[in-house]
Amino acid sequence: xxxxxxxxxxxxxxxxxxxxxxxxxxxxxxxxxxxxxxxxxxxxxxxxxxxxxxxxxxxxxxxxxxxxxxxxxxxxxxxxxxxxxxxxxxxxxxxxxxxxxxxxxxxxxxxxxxxxxxxxxxxxxxxxxxxxxxxxxxxxxxxxxxxxxxxxxxxxxxxxxxxxxxxxxxxxxxxxxxxxxxxxxxxxxxxxxxxxxxxxxxxxxxxxxxxxxxxxxxxxxxxxxxxxxxxxxxxxxxxxxxxxxxxxxxxxxxxxxxxxxxxxxxxxxxxxxxxxxxxxxxxxxxxxxxxxxxxxxxxxxxxxxxxxxxxxxxxxxxxxxxxxxxxxxxxxxxxxxxxxxxxxxxxxxxxxxxxxxxxxxxxxx
Amino acid sequence: xxxxxxxxxxxxxxxxxxxxxxxxxxxxxxxxxxxxxxxxxxxxxxxxxxxxxxxxxxxxxxxxxxxxxxxxxxxxxxxxxxxxxxxxxxxxxxxxxxxxxxxxxxxxxxxxxxxxxxxxxxxxxxxxxxxxxxxxxxxxxxxxxxxxxxxxxxxxxxxxxxxxxxxxxxxxxxxxxxxxxxxxxxxxxxxxxxxxxxxxxxxxxxxxxxxxxxxxxxxxxxxxxxxxxxxxxxxxxxxxxxxxxxxxxxxxxxxxxxxxxxxxxxxxxxxxxxxxxxxxxxxxxxxxxxxxxxxxxxxxxxxxxxxxxxxxxxxxxxxxxxxxxxxxxxxxxxxxxxxxxxxxxxxxxxxxxxxxxxxxxxxxxxxxxxxxxxxxxxxxxxxxxxxxxxxxxxxxx
Ligand SMILES: Cc1cc2nc3c(=O)[nH]c(=O)nc-3n(C[C@H](O)[C@H](O)[C@H](O)COP(=O)(O)OP(=O)(O)OC[C@H]3O[C@@H](n4cnc5c(N)ncnc54)[C@H](O)[C@@H]3O)c2cc1C
Numbered sequence: 001x002x003x004x005x006x007x008x009x010x011x012x013x014x015x016x017x018x019x020x021x022x023x024x025x026x027x028x029x030x031x032x033x034x035x036x037x038x039x040x041x042x043x044x045x046x047x048x049x050x051x052x053x054x055x056x057x058x059x060x061x062x063x064x065x066x067x068x069x070x071x072x073x074x075x076x077x078x079x080x081x082x083x084x085x086x087x088x089x090x091x092x093x094x095x096x097x098x099x100x101x102x103x104x105x106x107x108x109x110x111x112x113x114x115x116x117x118x119x120x121x122x123x124x125x126x127x128x129x130x131x132x133x134x135x136x137x138x139x140x141x142x143x144x145x146x147x148x149x150x151x152x153x154x155x156x157x158x159x160x161x162x163x164x165x166x167x168x169x170x171x172x173x174x175x176x177x178x179x180x181x182x183x184x185x186x187x188x189x190x191x192x193x194x195x196x197x198x199x200x201x202x203x204x205x206x207x208x209x210x211x212x213x214x215x216x217x218x219x220x221x222x223x224x225x226x227x228x229x230x231x232x233x234x235x236x237x238x239x240x241x242x243x244x245x246x247x248x249x250x251x252x253x254x255x256x257x258x259x260x261x262x263x264x265x266x267x268x269x270x271x272x273x274x275x276x277x278x279x280x281x282x283x284x285x286x287x288x289x290x291x292x293x294x295x296x297x298x299x300x301x302x303x304x305x306x307x308x309x310x311x312x313x314x315x316x317x318x319x320x321x322x323x324x325x326x327x328x329x330x331x332x333x334x335x336x337x338x339x340x341x342x343x344x345x346x347x348x349x350x351x352x353x354x355x356x357x358x359x360x361x362x363x364x365x
Numbered sequence: 366x367x368x369x370x371x372x373x374x375x376x377x378x379x380x381x382x383x384x385x386x387x388x389x390x391x392x393x394x395x396x397x398x399x400x401x402x403x404x405x406x407x408x409x410x411x412x413x414x415x416x417x418x419x420x421x422x423x424x425x426x427x428x429x430x431x432x433x434x435x436x437x438x439x440x441x442x443x444x445x446x447x448x449x450x451x452x453x454x455x456x457x458x459x460x461x462x463x464x465x466x467x468x469x470x471x472x473x474x475x476x477x478x479x480x481x482x483x484x485x486x487x488x489x490x491x492x493x494x495x496x497x498x499x500x501x502x503x504x505x506x507x508x509x510x511x512x513x514x515x516x517x518x519x520x521x522x523x524x525x526x527x528x529x530x531x532x533x534x535x536x537x538x539x540x541x542x543x544x545x546x547x548x549x550x551x552x553x554x555x556x557x558x559x560x561x562x563x564x565x566x567x568x569x570x571x572x573x574x575x576x577x578x579x580x581x582x583x584x585x586x587x588x589x590x591x592x593x594x595x596x597x598x599x600x601x602x603x604x605x606x607x608x609x610x611x612x613x614x615x616x617x618x619x620x621x622x623x624x625x626x627x628x629x630x631x632x633x634x635x636x637x638x639x640x641x642x643x644x645x646x647x648x649x650x651x652x653x654x655x656x657x658x659x660x661x662x663x664x665x666x667x668x669x670x671x672x673x674x675x676x677x678x679x680x681x682x683x684x685x686x687x688x689x690x691x692x693x694x695x696x697x698x699x700x701x702x703x704x705x706x707x708x709x710x711x712x713x714x715x716x717x718x719x720x721x722x723x724x725x726x727x728x729x730x731x732x733x734x735x736x737x738x739x740x741x742x743x744x745x746x747x748x749x750x751x752x753x754x755x756x757x758x759x760x761x762x
Contacts, residue, residue: 039699135691153691187686187696187715251491253752253760261732314679317560317722321489321730322514325723327558332719335560339686339718343693349632363631 085233137346
C-alpha cells in the first residue's frame with residue numbers, strides 16, 4: 001500500500017489568510033467586551049460575525065464556488081479556526097460554517113432547498129446549527145421519532161437562523177421561529193449553548209433518514225477534525241501568553257520564568273503544541289483531500305489536541321499565580337473554552353475507541 | 366498544663382458532662398460552642414483556659430465524634446478557616462496572655478471571622494518582598510499599603526497582617542506581624558471576582574490604619590519568623606483535613622458514577638479507579654502524618670499533603686466534568702456574589718473544577734512547595750540567590 005504523505009505545512013495563501021483573520025480579530029476582540037458580552041443577552045458577536053463570515057467571505061470556505069462559496073477547503077477553514085481559538089471569538093464558525101455546512105454538503109446538492117441553504121450559509125447571511133448535543137461525536141447519533149421532543153445543549157442554536165434536525169423520518173431544515181430555543185449557562189462563556197424544543201415545528205425535509213444520518217456523520221467528523229485546530233489555537237495563545245508573563249513577572253529579584261522548574265514546564269508545553277499542530281494539520285489535510293485516512297486522522301487529532309488545549313490552559317492559569325484566578329484576566333476564557341471543547345464533538349475516550357477500531361487494536365474480549 | 370495529660374476516657378467523660386449540662390436540642394448554638402470552649406473541648410491540645418486541656422491532639426476525634434453523635438452544633442470551619450487554621454496557632458505561639466484571652470474564644474466560637482493580609486501585588490511567592498509600610502507613632506503603628514487576594518476580607522473582623530517596619534534591612538528582617546482591626550476607617554475592601562464568577566477574595570487598601578502596639582504579635586522585626594508559623598499551619602489546614610473514605614473531591618464523582626450507569630465507559634472507569642486509589646492513599650498519608658505529629662507543630666512535610674490535595678482536587682474534578690458529558694458543558698451560575706464560606710467541594714462539577722485551580726496557588730503555589738520539599742526535606746542545595754542580603758529598599762521591582 002502506498003500512501004502519499006499528507007501536507008502538514010501552511011501554504012503561502014494560508015499564511016496570508018491567517019494574517020488577515022488575525023488582524024481582524026485583534027481589532028475586534030478584547031477581554032472586557034468579551035466578559036461583558038458573556039453575561040449579556042447576546043453572548044455572541046453578530047458584528048464580528050458579519051465582518052468575518054460575510055465581508056471576509058470566510059463562511060463559505062468549504063462550499064464550492066458553483067454553490068456560492070469560496071471553493072477553498074478544510075485546510076483554510078482550519079487556519080481560520082486556529083485564529084478563532086487564539087482569540088476565543090464568540091462566532092458560530094465551527095458550528096455553522098463547518099458542521100452544518102459539511103452536513104449539507106453530504107446531501108444531494110442538486111436539491112434546490114439544499115443548494116439555496118448552502119448558498120445562504122456560504123454568504124454569511126444566515127447561520128445554521130446541527131440540532132444534536134454539542135457533546136456528540138461522529139458516531140453518537142441515534143435517530144428517533146420526528147420533529148418532536150427536546151434536543152439538549154445545541155451549540156450556537158440561539159444565533160442560528162436555521163436548525164438542521166436529524167430524525168427517524170429524515171433530515172429537516174427548520175426555521176428558528178418554528179422552535180423554542182432556551183439559552184443555557186455554558187461552562188464556556190464564549191460559545192452559547194441552548195436546548196431546542198421541536199414540538200409542533202414544521203420543517204423542510206432535505207433527505208431521508210439514512211442519507212441524513214450519513215451526512216450528519218460527515219458534518220460531525222469534519223467538526224471534530226477542525227475543532228482540533230481551534231484547540232491548537234487555544235493552546236498556542238496560552239503558551240505565548242504564559243511565556244510573555246513569566247519573562248516579565250519578577251519574584252525573588254528575578255523573572256519567575258528564569259526558574260528552571262517553570263522553564264521546563266513551558267518547554268514541555270511547547271512540545272505538546274508542536275505535536276498538536278502536526279495532528280491538527282494532518283486531520284485538516286485528510287479532510288481536504290477526502291482521504292480514506294480521514295476518520296483515523298480526525299480521531300487521532302481530537303484524542304490528542306483536546307488534552308493539549310486543556311493542559312495549556314491549566315498551565316496558563318497556574319503559572320500566572322493569583323492573577324490567573326481572576327475574572328478580569330483572559331486566562332479563564334481559554335480554560336473554559338478548552339475544558340468544554342474537551343467534551344465536544346466526541347470525548348477523547350470515544351476518539352480513542354475509534355482509533356482502536358480503525359487500526360485493529362481491540363480491547364479485551 | 367497539668368502534669369498528667371488527660372486520657373481519652375477523661376475527655377469522653379467531660380464531653381458527656383458538657384452534653385448533659387447544655388443539651389444541644391435546647392441550647393443556642395453559640396452558647397453551646399462557648400460552653401464547649403470553656404470546658405476545654407474546643408481544641409483539646411490547646412492549654413487549659415484557652416479552649417483546651419493540654420491533651421494529645423490525636424484525642425480530638427474522640428470528642429468530635431461524641432459531639433456529632435449527640436447532634437451538637439459545630440463552629441462551621443468553612444466560615445472561619447483562616448482564623449482556626451492560621452491565626453489561632455500563631456496567636457497561641459506568639460501572642461501575649463492578654464492577646465490569647467482576647468482573641469481565641471470569639472475566633473473559635475465563630476463570632477469573629479479572620480482574614481489574612483499577607484500577599485501583595487508585588488509579593489506573592491516572594492512574600493518577604495512585601496512593601497506595606499508600618500511606621501511607629503507613639504504606642505501605635507500607622508500602616509499604609511495594598512494587599513491582594515484576601516479571602517473573606519469582606520466578612521472579617523480581624524486580620525493577621527505583615528508589614529515592613531524597616532526598609533533599610535534585608536527583606537526577611539524588616540517585617541513585623543500585627544493583628545489588624547478590619548473596622549478601622551483606613552481599611553477599604555474591594556471585591557475581586559474569580560474565575561468561578563464569585564468574589565471570594567478581595568483587594569484591601571490600607572491608608573493610615575492605626576494599630577495599637579498591643580496588637581503586635583512577636584517582636585518588632587521578627588515578623589517573618591512569626592509568619593512561618595502561619596504559613597506552615599495554612600498548608601496543613603488546606604491539605605491536611607481529616608477525611609472519611611470518599612470524603613473530599615472524590616465523593617461527588619463516586620456518587621455520580623454509582624447513580625448514573627448511562628455515563629459509564631471503560632476509559633473513564635479506569636481513570637476513576639486510578640484517582641480513587643490515589644485519593645485513598647492521600648487520605649492514609651495524611652492520617653499517618655497526623656499520627657507522627659500528634660501534638661507538635663507541623664513541619665515541612667505538611668507541604669506534601671497540600672501538594673497532593675491540590676493535584677488530586679484538580680484531576681478528580683476535571684474527570685468529573687468529562688464524565689458528565691453534555692451536562693459537563695454547563696455551569697450552574699456565573700452571578701457575581703461575595704460568598705460567606707470558602708467551599709472547595711460545593712456546587713456543581715464545573716465550579717469544583719474551576720475553584721480547585723486555586724488550590725495549587727493559595728497558601729503557597731505548588732511550585733514553591735516543591736522547592737520547600739526539595740530544599741528542606743531532601744536537603745538539596747538552594748538555587749543561587751541575589752535577594753537575601755540586599756536592603757529591601759534597594760531590590761529591583
Ligand atoms: C483562591 C486564592 C485565595 C487566596 N487567599 C489569600 C489570602 O487570604 N491571603 C493572602 O495573603 N493571600 C491569598 N492568596 C494569595 C496566594 O498566596 C498567592 O497568590 C500565591 O502565594 C502566589 O503569589 P502570586 O499570585 O503573586 O504569584 P507569583 O508569585 O507571581 O507566581 C507566578 C508563578 O511563578 C511561580 N514561581 C514563583 N516563584 C517560583 C520559584 N522560586 N520557583 C518556581 N516557580 C516559582 C509560581 O508558582 C507561579 O506559578 C490567595 C490566592 C488564591 C488563588
